[in-house]
Amino acid sequence: xxxxxxxxxxxxxxxxxxxxxxxxxxxxxxxxxxxxxxxxxxxxxxxxxxxxxxxxxxxxxxxxxxxxxxxxxxxxxxxxxxxxxxxxxxxxxxxxxxxxxxxxxxxxxxxxxxxxxxxxxxxxxxxxxxxxxxxxxxxxxxxxxxxxxxxxxxxxxxxxxxxxx
Numbered sequence: 001x002x003x004x005x006x007x008x009x010x011x012x013x014x015x016x017x018x019x020x021x022x023x024x025x026x027x028x029x030x031x032x033x034x035x036x037x038x039x040x041x042x043x044x045x046x047x048x049x050x051x052x053x054x055x056x057x058x059x060x061x062x063x064x065x066x067x068x069x070x071x072x073x074x075x076x077x078x079x080x081x082x083x084x085x086x087x088x089x090x091x092x093x094x095x096x097x098x099x100x101x102x103x104x105x106x107x108x109x110x111x112x113x114x115x116x117x118x119x120x121x122x123x124x125x126x127x128x129x130x131x132x133x134x135x136x137x138x139x140x141x142x143x144x145x146x147x148x149x150x151x152x153x154x155x156x157x158x159x160x161x162x163x164x165x
Contacts, residue, residue, distance in 0.1 A: 018051035022081075024073045029063070038065035043076055094118050124157050 013020055023046040031039045043062045048055055062080070064071060071079075094100045098118050105111050 018049055020050075021048045022046070022077055023048075024077050026068070026073045026076065028068055034063055036063055039063050040065050040067040041071070041076075043073070045077065045080060093122060097122075120158065127157070 025044045025046075027042045029039050029042045031037050033039070034042065041064045043064065045060045045062065046057065047060075048057045062076070064076065091100075098121075100115075100118065103111070103114065105114055
């Protein structure tokens with residue numbers, strides 16, 4: 001294989017008292033080489049974390065359908081790093097506050113309905129936080145606990161007509 005087909009780039013940062021380095025090696029591929037329709041690039045992301053003098057290295061392989069002229073290695077690293085954004089914004093809040101990971105519901109429709117109601121509740125909480133009101137504890141667990149005792153405020157918000165922005 002021709003080494004000119006490879007591109008390497010790296011990114012290092014301090015993250016919560018540990019040193020994290022990410023390296024990416026990207027190679028252009030064809031769908032027939034990968035056995036995947038639309039495959040355009042193969043990437044290897046190497047992540048080294050140094051914490052308290054110990055280094056842990058992980059390797060992950062990815063295939064993307066975006067060609068190299070539309071997605072360069074640094075863009076691919078940024079996309080991969082950004083995948084955790086949804087975890088921090090929504091899923092963590094749902095799991096910590098509503099214990100979604102501990103749910104015993106197993107039917108697909110039950111999971112879908114409870115997930116939808118949880119996300120609606122979270123969205124209403126965020127909307128409630130933006131309303132001018134007296135100072136009070138504005139954490140989601142406190143808010144959802146209040147709704148267990150008094151669900152009327154959330155029901156009232158859900159039934160309010162939506163006004164266009």
